[in-house]
Amino acid sequence: MPRPRLTVSLRAAAATAAGLLLAGLTPAAASAAAAAPPVPKLTWTKPCTPGLQCDTAQVPLDHRDPHGRSIELALIRRPADDQAHRIGTLFYNPGGPALPGTAALPAVVPLLPEQVRKRFDLVSFDPRGVGDSTTLQCFPDQAAEQALLSGLPAGYPIGAEQPVLVVANTDDPAWPYEGSRALADTLARGRLLTVDGDGHTVLGNPSGCASGYEERYLVDGELPPRGQVCAPDQRPFQ
Known part of the structure; x- marks a missing residue:
């Protein structure tokens, strides 16, 4: 199914609308927007598995404190074979955590369908606790862990429109x-x-x-x- 692409005029209209929206923000909303953390700038030039690209992203430890302590996430990318007809990016979560994504993605790529490899960039990361991302200790003790988990909702969303x-x-x-x-x-x-x-x-x-x-x-x-x-x-x- 063909996917729509923004024309230059639509991009200009979107930029104008965004400017109007920002101009109408309340002081509190404007302050919240200004407090948002910067988007990591990736160059994908770090040493990596042949044919793939690696980098490290600096992100907030706590997004409620976007300018507080930051951590590093190790990333890996495999560019789409057919960049001219690239659809977008697929994010591969290695699961667990057990294996770092920087090790799992190279092993998974050959098993993916040809059209997926041709039309999508494939990106993965090292979950904290494995690989080269910043290590972590989630809770000071088991009682603190259970206190949080007992108050969280369980189950899967049942009303989503996306198949x-x-x-x-x-x-x-x-x-x-x-x-x-x-x-x-x-x-x-x-x-x-x-x-x-x-x-x-x-x-x-x-x-x-x-x-x-x-x-x-x-x-x-x-x-x-x-x-x-x-x-x-x-x-x-x-």
Whole structure:
């Protein structure tokens, strides 16, 4: 599905509207806008895995105190192969934290669909606690941790308009298939794509069928048919 691009006139109109909005801000709102932290300036010139780009972002430790203590986040980027037809950037969260994204992204890239590699820049980071990002201690003790967690809402948003593709293996040892099915049913526009096989995630257990549906979802926003089941390309560990 083609994506609209702003023309020069639209950009000018948007800039004019933004100027009018800023001119009409109350002193309190203007002060809040002025207090916003600067956007990190990235050059992507640090030593990195061949074919990828690395940098470090300086960001606030606490966004409620944007000009207080800052921390460093290690970043890695793999530019889209087809920059002329680039759609945008996909952010890869390595999860856990277990592996730093600066190590995980190079391993994941070859497993992604070709059109995703061609049309998107791929960016990841080292979650705090692993890799080269600033280390952390979240709580002074376990009691303080539980005091915070007990007051937080749980569950997933159920009214979102954006379609969400949930991909699950039927015999995933780390995440039961029933949990993925329940998640897809909970989301307002969730859709479950089933891979009838073993292993944790489709990235670690490739399926050309599933990759095709993932590609169409990411590039065109198209969900697979309800109840779609794909087979893996081969049994794992073979």
